[in-house]
Every structure is written in structure tokens, then in C-alpha cells.
Amino acid sequence: MLELFVYGIVFGSIISLGAIGLTLVFGIIRFANFAHGDLMSIGAYIALFMVTGLLAWIGVPDTTFGSLSFGWRMLIAFPVSMTVVGGMAIAADRILYRKLRQKGSGAVMLAMSSLGVAFIIRMLILIFWGADSLFYKPGLLRPAVELPLGVKIRPDQILILILVLGLVIGLHLFMQKSKMGKAMRATADNMELALVSGIDTERVIILTWGIGGALAAAGGILYGIDVQVHAYMGWNFLIPLFAATILGTIGNMWGALVGGLVIGVVQQVSTAFLMPTYKPAVAFMAMILILLIRPKGIFGGKQE
Amino acid sequence: MIILEATDITAGYTTEVNILNNVSIKLKSGKIVSVIGPNGAGKSTLLKTIFGILKPSTGNVTLSDEDITGLKPDKVAKRGISYVPQVDNVFPSMTIQENLEMGAFIRSDDFSQRIDEIYALFPVLGERRKQKAGQLSGGQRQMVAMGRALMLDPKVLLLDEPSAGLAPNLVDMIFEKIIDINKAGVSMIIVEQNAREALKMADHGYVLAMGKNVLDDTGDALLASEEVGRLYLGG
Numbered sequence: 342m343l344e345l346f347v348y349g350i351v352f353g354s355i356i357s358l359g360a361i362g363l364t365l366v367f368g369i370i371r372f373a374n375f376a377h378g379d380l381m382s383i384g385a386y387i388a389l390f391m392v393t394g395l396l397a398w399i400g401v402p403d404t405t406f407g408s409l410s411f412g413w414r415m416l417i418a419f420p421v422s423m424t425v426v427g428g429m430a431i432a433a434d435r436i437l438y439r440k441l442r443q444k445g446s447g448a449v450m451l452a453m454s455s456l457g458v459a460f461i462i463r464m465l466i467l468i469f470w471g472a473d474s475l476f477y478k479p480g481l482l483r484p485a486v487e488l489p490l491g492v493k494i495r496p497d498q499i500l501i502l503i504l505v506l507g508l509v510i511g512l513h514l515f516m517q518k519s520k521m522g523k524a525m526r527a528t529a530d531n532m533e534l535a536l537v538s539g540i541d542t543e544r545v546i547i548l549t550w551g552i553g554g555a556l557a558a559a560g561g562i563l564y565g566i567d568v569q570v571h572a573y574m575g576w577n578f579l580i581p582l583f584a585a586t587i588l589g590t591i592g593n594m595w596g597a598l599v600g601g602l603v604i605g606v607v608q609q610v611s612t613a614f615l616m617p618t619y620k621p622a623v624a625f626m627a628m629i630l631i632l633l634i635r636p637k638g639i640f641g642g643k644q645e
Numbered sequence: 646m647i648i649l650e651a652t653d654i655t656a657g658y659t660t661e662v663n664i665l666n667n668v669s670i671k672l673k674s675g676k677i678v679s680v681i682g683p684n685g686a687g688k689s690t691l692l693k694t695i696f697g698i699l700k701p702s703t704g705n706v707t708l709s710d711e712d713i714t715g716l717k718p719d720k721v722a723k724r725g726i727s728y729v730p731q732v733d734n735v736f737p738s739m740t741i742q743e744n745l746e747m748g749a750f751i752r753s754d755d756f757s758q759r760i761d762e763i764y765a766l767f768p769v770l771g772e773r774r775k776q777k778a779g780q781l782s783g784g785q786r787q788m789v790a791m792g793r794a795l796m797l798d799p800k801v802l803l804l805d806e807p808s809a810g811l812a813p814n815l816v817d818m819i820f821e822k823i824i825d826i827n828k829a830g831v832s833m834i835i836v837e838q839n840a841r842e843a844l845k846m847a848d849h850g851y852v853l854a855m856g857k858n859v860l861d862d863t864g865d866a867l868l869a870s871e872e873v874g875r876l877y878l879g880g
Contacts, residue, residue, distance in 0.1 A: 520750070523739070527747045530736040537696070537728055538793065539719035539751035 344492050345609045351498045351567060353585075353605020354505040358560030359578060360585035360597035361512070362553030368529035368592030369549050372438065373452045376459040377557055378582055382575030383462050384426040384558025385565040386470055391418035392477050409496050410478050411566060419562055423555035430554025431547050433458055439546075459575070466572045474571040501563045508559060509598055512552070516594065525549060529592060580621045581608065584628040590638030599639060603627060648674040648832050649695070649726070649801050654704035656694045663702070664690040665856045670834070671849075672801065677823075677833045679847035679864060681840040681877055687856040688836040689731060692803045695834070696728040697721040708801070723751055727794035731805040731836075734790035737779025741770050744778050744789050748796030756796065763792040766825065784815035788822070795826065802826065804835045808842070820846060841878050844868045852877060 363377045392414045397403065405412040437458065441451055487493055516522040521544075528535040528545040535542050564574060585604045589596025604624045611623040631639065649672040657663040664687045672678045680688050693699045695706050697718045705714040708724055716724070727748075736744050745763055749756040764771030767788040773781070778789050787807060794802060807823065808816040816839065824846055827833055837843035844850045847864035852873060860873065867873045 520746075523743055523746060524750060526739060527736045527743075530738050531733055534730065534734060534736065535747070536718050537698070537722075537730065538747050539722040539797075540747065541719065 342610070342613060343490055345613055346606055347492050347494055348498075349606030349609030350602060351494075351501055351605070352609055353602035354502055355560050355564050355567065355601075356578070356581050356585050356605050357598045357601030358505060358508065358556045358563070359582045360589070360601045361509070361594055362556040363582055364586045364589070364592055364594060364597040365525075365529075365549050366553045367586070369525070369532070369546060370438075370442065371448060373448065373455070373583075374553075375452055375456040375579065376433070376462060377455075377553070378575035378577070378579035379459040379462040379466075380426055380430060380554055380557035380575070381561030381564070381578055382466055382570075382572065383429065383561070384422050384554075385561035385570045385574065386466055387422040387425050387558070388415065388418040388562045388565065389470070389475060389477060389570050391421060405478070409500060411497075415477065415562075415566075419559070422562060423558045426558035426561075427551040427553075427555035430550040430557070434546065434550045439543075459579075463572060463576065470572065472572050474569045476569055477565055497566055501567060504559075504563065508556065509594075512556075512594065521545070521548060577621075581605070581624045584624040588628050588631055588638055590640040593638070593640045596638060596640040603631075646674045647671050649706070649708055649834070651691070651695055651706045652704055654691065654694055654701045654706070656690060656699050656701040656704075658690075658699070660702070663856065665694065665701075667704070668853065668856065668858055669704075670851055670858075670861075672832055672834055673848070675827075675830060675832055676848040677827050677835060677846055679840075679843035679850045680834065680836045680853060681838075681843055681850060681867075682853035682859070683877070684838075685855075686853040688853055689805050690856075691853070692728060692805050692834065692836055695721075696726060696803060698728075719751060722797060722799075725797070725800035726803065727797055727799035727801070728803040729790045729794045729805060729807065731809055735778040735781075735786050735793070738777060740775050740777055741781075741789055741792075742774040744793050745796055748793035752797065759796055759798065763795060766795075766822065767792055783811050784818065787811065787815075787819055791822070791826070795831070799831060802831050802833045804833060806836055806838060808837065808839045816842065841868065 359377055359381050363374060366372060366374050402413060437454060438451060441454060486496060516526060524535065524540045525545050525548065527540060528542050532542055581604045585600035586597055588603060589598070589600030604627060607627040608620045608624055611620065615623065651668070651670045653667045653669055654665050655663050655667055656665045668687065668691060670678065670680070670691065680691065682688055690699065694701050697716045697720065700715050705712055707713065708726060713721055713724055736747060745760050749759065769785060770788055770792060778786060781789065804823070807819050811819060820842055823833065823835070835843055844864040844867050850862060850864045850867040851858065852860040852867065860867065
């Protein structure tokens with residue numbers, strides 16, 4: 342039971358990375374991005390391509406760090422994938438979503454077009470990599486260390502938690518202290534006034550997509566390290582992502598983090614009682630229950 | 646010397662319907678111009694057009710004899726005009742201090758002294774600088790909004806109904822602050838429903854109705870005018 346709780350925290354922290362990107366984008370352009378899960382997938386696959394393809398080809402050694410399941414190749418692939426997916430998210434906005442916004446398309450049109458983007462990404466993955474589950478390091482034994490109370494955790498998972506925490510703290514500092522981070526919050530608060538204050542809101546939107554895409558890629562890769570990489574992972578992530586975002590109050594970064602952890606824990610712990618196939622339903626049940634108590638989400642009503 | 650002039654402005658939110666038809670307005674350096682008129686006269690639209698939020702289909706806007714027609718708001722702000730919208734004029738989830746910082750977004754120099762000056766003008770803001778703007782009262786929000794607009798040290802300040810929704814004692818206080826700001830050398834165009842008060846502080850007043858210039862004269866002359874009194878000041 343406690344072990345499931347710990348696994349839930351690990352899984353939830355991965356969801357959080359996706360949910361934070363989703364909530365930031367929503368906060369600024371009021372846009373429910375259904376392609377966000379597939380941005381996580383493509384991030385995982387780009388890292389896979391580098392780890393097993395490109396970096397192997399140019400001769401980066403395949404050694405692993407200590408008891409972790411990955412080494413130099415992943416260390417290089419991780420930031421590269423984050424950058425590429427950040428760029429892809431920006432490109433999707435420039436090529437498609439911005440045009441729709443300028444033509445006055447409503448929220449439903451934008452959401453549907455992002456669903457189209459999601460399908461395109463998924464089909465590209467299927468074309469290039471097929472539908473099999475893949476691993477960054479196939480056939481590797483994954484030893485676990487034993488924590489007090491009999492909880493077994495893999496070194497990879499500890500690293501995932503540290504990395505997620507680091508990324509979230511980094512983002513928090515950026516949003517609170519830097520000029521562009523403050524401009525992002527200002528634009529989310531009141532885009533018209535941000536424009537009036539001379540803030541280049543298009544630049545803010547680009548930055549937001551970049552951060553959202555990069556975090557999604559990080560989440561996807563970490564899931565790949567923790568579990569496996571498969572073409573439908575992003576699609577499966579979509580429901581927990583939205584549940585976490587709504588649960589944590591849409592537009593609230595810390596809310597998305599807490600929401601992700603809640604959903605992760607609830608999903609994992611539920612497997613002690615229910616078939617794992619019911620996980621998405623459990624995520625939504627948790628969301629509905631919390632919304633019944635706090636209609637605007639856990640952090641709702643705090644801002645005004 | 647005329648610092649800001651809008652000439653023959655025709656503008657609207659869609660291309661089919663014009664809110665403003667050939668409206669002209671002049672602001673002399675260091676003075677206050679008040680624009681009054683009934684709801685829907687196009688007063689707010691005029692400010693938005695001057696500031697570049699709306700693009701006029703005809704007419705032009707000049708600042709110190711330089712044409713600024715059709716420039717985007719951030720460019721207009723760089724030239725020395727600041728604008729305070731009527732509603733939603735603060736960043737609610739950000740602190741007072743951060744609101745002021747956002748007002749200085751396009752400044753690349755050190756503006757900490759300017760922030761101190763704003764706190765000297767509105768001491769209550771200085772006491773609460775870490776408080777979120779969304780938690781403030783209406784009067785304090787209006788001060789934050791004006792403070793944000795003043796961060797760029799503008800030559801011209803455009804105020805859209807600064808007294809809207811405020812209790813009468815707060816209205817007096819805000820108007821006093823406006824006079825203080827003006828005395829510090831900022832020229833202003835004020836759009837107001839509270840026409841009598843607005844004309845009292847104005848050097849010059851314009852009456853708009855149905856998107857057209859109806860009357861313009863000194864503030865005192867408009868206050869004394871029987872027609873203005875009957876139609877726009879409520880008898």
C-alpha cells in the first residue's frame with residue numbers, strides 16, 4: 342500500500358510536468374490543448390531516437406551512471422528533446438493556432454484543431470517507430486533499493502522526483518523573479534492591460550508554448566525511463582493531465598503540481614482494489630469528488 | 646503649445662459601424678482636457694484610438710507634431726503616452742509592486758526611484774506593496790492603475806472614467822490626485838461620466854454625442870452653459 346503511494350508520487354510528478362504546461366498555456370490563451378499528451382510522447386521518442394540511434398551512431402558510450410538505467414546518451418538527449426519539443430509546440434502555435442485565433446475561432450475550434458495535431462503526432466510516431474512498446478535500455482535489470490517500511494524504489498525513480506522538483510522550482514523562480522516570467526503572469530492575468538503596458542504578448546505566448554512543450558518532453562522521457570515508451574502513452578496521459586489541471590484550478594502552476602500528485606497517487610493506490618484498466622475512471626472520480634467540494638479546484642478563489 | 650492632437654478621427658470596432666465620426670480634439674501642454682457626453686457617445690473609443698488599440702479609418706493623431714496614427718500601443722507608450730482603462734486596469738494576482746514593475750516593462754533603465762515617487766504620491770500603496778492588487782478596494786485599485794501608467798513618466802496621460810464605481814469621498818480623493826499629477830507636468834485627457842467634477846478641473850472641455858463633436862469650450866464656460874447643464878449635467 343505504502344509502496345503504491347510512493348509509485349503514485351513518482352507517476353504523479355510526471356503527470357505534473359505535463360499538467361503545468363497545459364495550465365500555463367490555458368492561463369494565457371484560454372486554450373485546452375488536446376495535443377499536450379502527444380507532445381509528451383514525441384518528447385520520449387525524440388530521446389529514444391537519440392539514445393538508441395543518433396548518439397549511438399556518433400559513438401557516445403553506452404555506459405550507465407552507477408545504479409541508474411541511463412548514462413551520457415540520455416544526459417545529452419534530455420535537454421535536446423526538451424528544446425525540440427518546445428520548438429514544435431511553438432511551431433504548431435505559429436502555423437496553426439495563431440491563425441485560428443486571429444480569425445476569431447472559438448475555444449471549441451481550437452480544441453478540435455489541437456486534437457488534429459494530436460493525431461498527426463501520433464501517426465508520425467506510428468509510422469517511424471511502430472506500435473510496439475520500446476525501452477531506452479532493453480533487457481536491463483532494474484534493481485531497487487529498499488527504503489524503511491519495506492518500500493522498494495528504484496534509483497531512477499528517486500532521480501525522477503529530484504528532477505521534477507528541480508524543474509518546478511526553476512520555473513517558479515523564473516515566474517516570480519525574472520522580467521519575462523512576470524510578464525507571463527501579467528499576460529495570464531489581463532492580456533489587454535499587458536498590451537497597454539507595452540508587453541509584447543505574442544512573445545509571451547511563444548515563450549509559454551516553449552516552456553509547456555519542453556516540460557511535456559521532460560515528462561514523456563521520465564515516463565519512458567520509469568516505465569516504457571509507446572505510441573499511445575500521450576493519449577493515455579491526456580485524461581490524467583486534464584484531471585490534474587482542473588483539480589488544481591486551471592491556470593495555477595502549483596495547483597497543477599498538486600493536482601498531478603493527487604491524481605497519480607489515487608490512480609496507483611486504486612490498483613490495490615480495482616483492475617488497473619479502471620485507472621482513468623478513478624482519476625476522473627477523484628476530480629469530480631474534489632470539484633463537488635471545491636468547485637473552482639483546490640486553489641480556486643484564492644487569486645481574486 | 647499643442648502636445649496632442651487628434652484630427653477628424655473616424656473609427657469603430659468593426660469596419661461596418663463607426664463609433665466615431667470626424668471627431669477632433671486638442672490638448673495643450675500641461676493642461677487637462679475633459680471629454681464628457683452620454684453613454685455610447687464614443688468617449689472611451691476616442692481614447693483607445695489615440696492610444697493605438699483601435700486604428701482609425703480616417704484622421705490622424707499627432708504627439709508634439711509627430712504623426713503617431715496607427716502605431717501599436719507599445720510604440721505609443723514609448724513615445725510618451727500612458728493609458729488607464731476604465732475596467733480591469735490592474736493585474737489582480739500580482740502585487741502592487743509587481744503591477745508598477747509591469748508599468749515600466751519597456752524601460753531598460755533602473756526605475757526604482759520612479760517606484761518610490763509613485764509611493765510618495767500614493768502612500769497607501771507603499772504600505773501595501775506586497776499585497777495583491779486583486780485584494781484591494783476600488784479606490785486603491787484605481788491608484789495602482791494610475792501608478793502603473795505613470796511608471797513611464799508619460800508626457801500625456803489618458804484616463805478613462807477614473808471615478809467609475811467609486812464612493813463619493815474616494816472620487817474627491819482621486820480627482821485631487823489627478824490634479825497633483827497634472828501639476829507635476831503631465832498633460833491629460835480625462836473621459837468622465839461625472840461631468841461636473843471633470844469640467845471643474847479641466848482647462849478645456851469637449852462634449853461628444855453620437856460619435857460627433859457637439860461643443861467645446863473652456864471648462865468654466867461649459868459649466869456655465871445652459872445647454873450643457875440641461876443636457877449633460879442633469880439640470
